[in-house]
Amino acid sequence: MILTVTLNPSVDRALEVDALVRGEVLRAADSHIDPGGKGVNVSRALLANGVRSTAVVPTGGAEGEQLVDLLNAEGVDLLSVPIAGRTRSNITLAEPDGTVTKINEAGPVLSDTEFAQVSKAVLDAAAQADWVVICGSLPPGPSIDAFTDLCSRLVGAGYRLAVDSSGPALLAGVAAGAALVKPNREELAEAVGAEPTTLGDVVEACRRLRAAGAGAVLASLGADGAVLVDGDGVLAGISPVSVPRSTVGAGDALLAGFLAAGARGAAALTEGLAWGAAAVSLPGSRMPTPADLDRTHVRVTPDPDPSRPLHS
Numbered sequence: 001m002i003l004t005v006t007l008n009p010s011v012d013r014a015l016e017v018d019a020l021v022r023g024e025v026l027r028a029a030d031s032h033i034d035p036g037g038k039g040v041n042v043s044r045a046l047l048a049n050g051v052r053s054t055a056v057v058p059t060g061g062a063e064g065e066q067l068v069d070l071l072n073a074e075g076v077d078l079l080s081v082p083i084a085g086r087t088r089s090n091i092t093l094a095e096p097d098g099t100v101t102k103i104n105e106a107g108p109v110l111s112d113t114e115f116a117q118v119s120k121a122v123l124d125a126a127a128q129a130d131w132v133v134i135c136g137s138l139p140p141g142p143s144i145d146a147f148t149d150l151c152s153r154l155v156g157a158g159y160r161l162a163v164d165s166s167g168p169a170l171l172a173g174v175a176a177g178a179a180l181v182k183p184n185r186e187e188l189a190e191a192v193g194a195e196p197t198t199l200g201d202v203v204e205a206c207r208r209l210r211a212a213g214a215g216a217v218l219a220s221l222g223a224d225g226a227v228l229v230d231g232d233g234v235l236a237g238i239s240p241v242s243v244p245r246s247t248v249g250a251g252d253a254l255l256a257g258f259l260a261a262g263a264r265g266a267a268a269l270t271e272g273l274a275w276g277a278a279a280v281s282l283p284g285s286r287m288p289t290p291a292d293l294d295r296t297h298v299r300v301t302p303d304p305d306p307s308r309p310l311h312s
């Protein structure tokens with residue numbers, strides 16, 4: 001079982017528009033409502049592919065009830081912790097060429113008591129889990145020290161921890177010794193204070209995160225695929241998509257596929273890239289099912305050419 005933790009989940013509303021024009025009334029060609037938040041998406045992707053997962057989510061207000069209803073309707077196994085604040089709604093505007101504009105709310109304040117309740121739910125359930133996967137932004141409220149403490153307690157208790165977050169929360173996961181971190185290109189750049197422009201730069205940045213405590217680094221690079229740096233070496237892979245529809249949740253699908261396939265080596269990276277590419281081809285943040293997966297276009301190579309430029 002893979003336990004996911006989404007401290008700041010959301011109800012995701014995606015609107016498909018012909019073109020984004022500021023100051024105009026836009027008519028949506030289509031719309032989708034999905035349960036959202038990065039850990040929530042990892043659980044949804046795992047469930048859609050027959051892998052057992054439980055999602056820990058603080059929920060509150062009408063949107064919190066809607067989120068629980070949406071997740072129950074999909075059959076996601078939930079540990080919902082009631083909070084006083086209102087669960088956020090995030091908006092995606094998707095254009096036909098695949099361009100996505102997102103507006104994410106900050107999310108409700110999680111009080112110290114509520115954060116302690118969520119932490120207890122996580123620590124209690126972790127004993128049954130092969131992985132504990134903490135994903136997404138931190139909501140307002142918990143200090144970075146409290147978050148670091150949760151990560152350290154999980155690692156200290158011997159659980160395999162994966163962290164997919166940004167800024168200080170990503171660095172807290174690294175410093176706590178998470179077995180895996182999954183930054184995207186911007187998160188990697190922020191973490192090392194340098195913008196990667198080649199695969200060599202990405203590998204160097206991943207090595208710095210490993211030196212700072214992370215066991216493995218899975219760097220996702222949008223249309224440039226992904227790079228895995230771990231104790232076994234360096235792998236790079238790509239999964240071209242002819243008609244990108246919505247990149248929302250692509251990183252979550254990549255992480256889910258990578259974990260589902262054992263989180264090591266070329267087979268796991270191939271699986272992650274196939275799930276990521278499939279998510280990009282689907283509307284909103286719909287997660288791929290086995291029927292959506294096509295591994296034939298995925299290319300994974302060891303020790304990639306460090307001078308290869310990044311395009312996306």
Ligand SMILES: Nc1ncnc2c1ncn2[C@@H]1O[C@H](COP(=O)(O)OP(=O)(O)O)[C@@H](O)[C@H]1O
Nearest residue numbers: 184220221222223225226241250251254276277
């Ligand atoms: N435009 C794209 N074309 C093909 N694959 C993509 C594209 N965007 C994302 N992907 C796939 O989804 C994965 C995650 O996307 P990325 O944007 O890096 O993560 P995140 O969603 O976390 O920001 C990539 O590693 C890649 O496999």
Ligand SMILES: O=P(O)(O)OC[C@H]1O[C@](O)(COP(=O)(O)O)[C@@H](O)[C@@H]1O
Nearest residue numbers: 036037038090136137248249251252
């Ligand atoms: O916690 P954050 O960083 O605000 O992100 C939340 C958003 O991320 C998502 O999980 C999508 O993730 P991606 O970044 O992988 O596209 C949405 O479902 C959600 O609205």
